[in-house]
Amino acid sequence: MRIAVVGGGISGLVAAYRLRTLLGPAADILVADRADRVGGILYTGEVAGEPLDLGAEAFVGRRPEVPALLRELGLETQLVLPAGKRPLLWSGGSAHALPEGTLMGIPARAEQMRGLVDEDTVAWIAAEPERPFTWYPDADLDVYSLIADRFGAQVAERSVDPLLGGVYAGSSRSIGVRAAVPTLAAALDAGAPSLTHAVAAALPPPSNTPVFGGIRDGYGVLLAALTEKSGARVVTDSPVTRLARSTGGWVVDPFGAVDAVVLATPAPVTARLLRTVSPVAAAAAAGIELSSSVVVALALPRHTPLPDNSGILVATGEALRAKAFTLSSRKWPHLAARDSALVRVSFGKFGDDSALSWSDADLVTVAAEDLARVTGVPIDPLGATVRRWPGGLAQYAPGHTDRVAEIESATADLAKLAVAGAYLRGVGVPACVASGDAAARRVATALS
Structure with a gap:
């Protein structure tokens, strides 16, 4: 059997891994991604000589998917929990405690x-x-x-x-x-x-379960394990240009004939690939828009007197360029042990992609200026790393659940094809893991 997984983000890699566990070593699993690496919006970069996630940096701890996957992969010791500190809200030019409950x-x-x-x-x-x-x-x-x-x-x-x-x-x-x-x-x-x-x-019932979890050495550890244990042939820098039916299967360029397909691509790419095989699903996917963002990671002198909070969220209408600050060394005990104080500064919201065009130097300068303003502390970075995320997150606009239902209904009749991704039923990592897993199980059932 030959199965193509289009998209090498977390949804696609989970799908490839699950296909391997379900179909065994004889299956030929191919993963194609248009980027120069796998992982999608999960990316572990380097700041001050040590790894730090520059895309998503946490997952909802009250969902079981990520801890279960880490255990299955033998990575349970990588699971870390936050320090339990609360974020602040920056509103009206001053900091406020985030309301509880x-x-x-x-x-x-x-x-x-x-x-x-x-x-x-x-x-x-x-x-x-x-x-x-x-x-x-x-x-x-x-x-x-x-x-x-x-x-x-x-x-x-x-x-x-x-x-x-x-x-x-x-x-x-x-x-x-x-x-x-x-x-x-x-x-x-x-x-x-x-x-x-x-x-x-x-409101959910009170719980002592930590709201978030993380991975000690970054999501790159999880991505590498999924890639290795999937045994898939991974091709990067390779956009899929065509999806068409064939006798008993599909044609996926550049791979050619395959028995089954998992489309784990962003909504606009999914819409393009489905245009001729399922116009209804394609039209629904095309209605899902994307937003862009930028993350600037700053390494500061270890004893910089940052607030004893997990982060600072910024209200609409404030005279700041940044939208949020994650005080990573305050939020995560394993990062607090490092030689530098680490802060992630986030820019960009739906409808405002301007930060994508700023130079790295300007982004670092603005990040330091805005951080100094909200903390009241002089900010003198020892190092910085910038990561841009064009079209990184789907917008769950009004009518989104209807669009998703239409996509799933219209593709249900496409034999040996399944869709997965962050645009369907949740942008968080646990939802993506669940999406990739479900897509793999659907395809494996069809093949059997």
Whole structure:
């Protein structure tokens, strides 16, 4: 059997690895990626002579996929947990504690927002259950429209936007309620009489489980293990130019004839490849837009007096160029032991790709200036590394869940083909692992 995996990001590499475990050593598994390396938006670079993740740097610890995969690969000792410190919010030109007990920054009680928003907004939130409220079960609007109407624009811009920006490199204006906060949509569909009641119903139960996890030596360790144990033939710098049906299988250029295909490509690439074999799925995938970002990693003198917090998230409308700061040496105990204090500074949101065109020198200068402003500490980098991520994250806009359902429905009839990727059911690493695994199982079942 000959199987092509198009896309060598985490979804594609997991698919290749799972195909090997399901089909055995005789299967010929090919992985093609248009980039000069595998890994997609996972990339372990080097800062101050030591490894540091310059793409995604954590995963949701309450999902089982990544720890289970690490155990399966014999990498369980690579699992690390954060120090448990809370981030700050930068809003109105000053730092605030991130409100606890919110749902993606959406409060369940007015008091949670006190100090972050003005008193009129606090009163507006408190009175929300008394105001008439209508929600249609098939509705899906952008997060901003819902939150600004019921709780006020300040809540959307100062509390919700910083969190959505960290997950999607977007904002409440570009992200849909159903895709970003599905438990809230479910509570509203179930008949919650107000947004306040819906948030309270949607909040997860209290848990002592760490919210995040990480990999001690970076995601590069996981990528290398998946590549090796998949036994796949990996071809980089090789965009796939054509996907077509053939008798009993598929034709995938540049590979030629194959028995089955996993498309683990970004939504626009998936749309292009499916255009002739499934126009409906292609049209749905083409409706998913991408956002870009830039990460600047700074190595500072070890004893730089940074805040004792995991990071600083930036509200919409602030006079900063950066959108977030990860105080990596504060967040991760294993990084705190290094000779330098490490900070990641993030730029870029949906609709603003300007940082991609800035020079490395300008990005490092701006990162240091913005970090100095939010910390009040002189910043004198010992070293810096820049990584650009054009089109790195899918935007889960209103109607996203319908688009995904259409893609999955339209491709279900394509024998021996499966789709996977961060544009489907979650941009986080656990969701991508689950996506690649499911795609591999579907293909393996079809082949058997």
